[in-house]
Amino acid sequence: MQKLQWQDFQAKKQEGCQIKMYKKRSARSRLRGRRTCGYGQKFKHRGKGSKGGKGMAGTGKRAGQKVTWRLRYHPDYFGKKGFKTRQKKGLAMNVGYINDKLNTLIKEKKAIKEKDGYKIELKGYKILSTGKVDKKLFIKADGFSKKAEEKIVKAGGAAEKLA
Numbered sequence: 001m002q003k004l005q006w007q008d009f010q011a012k013k014q015e016g017c018q019i020k021m022y023k024k025r026s027a028r029s030r031l032r033g034r035r036t037c038g039y040g041q042k043f044k045h046r047g048k049g050s051k052g053g054k055g056m057a058g059t060g061k062r063a064g065q066k067v068t069w070r071l072r073y074h075p076d077y078f079g080k081k082g083f084k085t086r087q088k089k090g091l092a093m094n095v096g097y098i099n100d101k102l103n104t105l106i107k108e109k110k111a112i113k114e115k116d117g118y119k120i121e122l123k124g125y126k127i128l129s130t131g132k133v134d135k136k137l138f139i140k141a142d143g144f145s146k147k148a149e150e151k152i153v154k155a156g157g158a159a160e161k162l163a
Contacts (some may be wrong), residue, residue, distance in 0.1 A: 091124055095148050096131010098139070117157055127152075127159070 031038045039045035051066035052058035059066045059077065070077050098105065102118055105111035111120040117136025127139060129147035137157040144152075149159045 024087070090126055090142070091126045092128050093122060093141075094128050094130040095133050095137075095151050098127070098137065099133050099135060100130060121162075123162060133157070 007153035022096065027038070035043055052063065058065065059070050059074075061078070063070075098120065102111060102113075105120060106113060110122060111118050117138055120137060120139045122139065122141040125141050125146070127141050127148045128145050129151055133151045133155040135157075136155060137152055138160075139152060139157065140160045140162050142162055144159045152159045
């Protein structure tokens with residue numbers, strides 16, 4: 001059937017002719033059979049398939065699909081939390097080392113030579129018992145092992161703990 005012009009349509013209507021109008025097909029029916037049915041690219045109208053899994057699934061370090069969700073709802077998901085007290089590892093020094101390296105300790109101004117022996121102040125050190133003691137050592141330190149203390153006293157010196 002030919003397309004009617006507006007004037008022709010009005011004239012036919014006045015004559016009483018019955019004119020059959022064609023109804024425009026709905027967009028839904030026109031899009032049916034087309035690849036994406038009007039939703040753009042293939043991935044854009046997937047529904048739950050575009051989520052990347054249920055709940056926290058797919059939120060690992062390399063997950064790009066849930067970054068904004070993770071930042072919004074779980075901002076502390078990655079990283080360390082809270083405080084950790086840093087404990088200083090105590091320094092240790094052996095009695096044998098002190099006995100052998102007295103000249104070095106004097107140069108470092110940790111030891112003083114006196115008439116009756118050597119006065120040594122080792123703040124922050126614990127004295128351990130490895131080695132021999134053949135000189136009088138008067139040592140002030142943060143801590144002593146039992147054997148180290150015995151060796152120092154046996155050689156004629158003294159072991160004093162710093163407060």
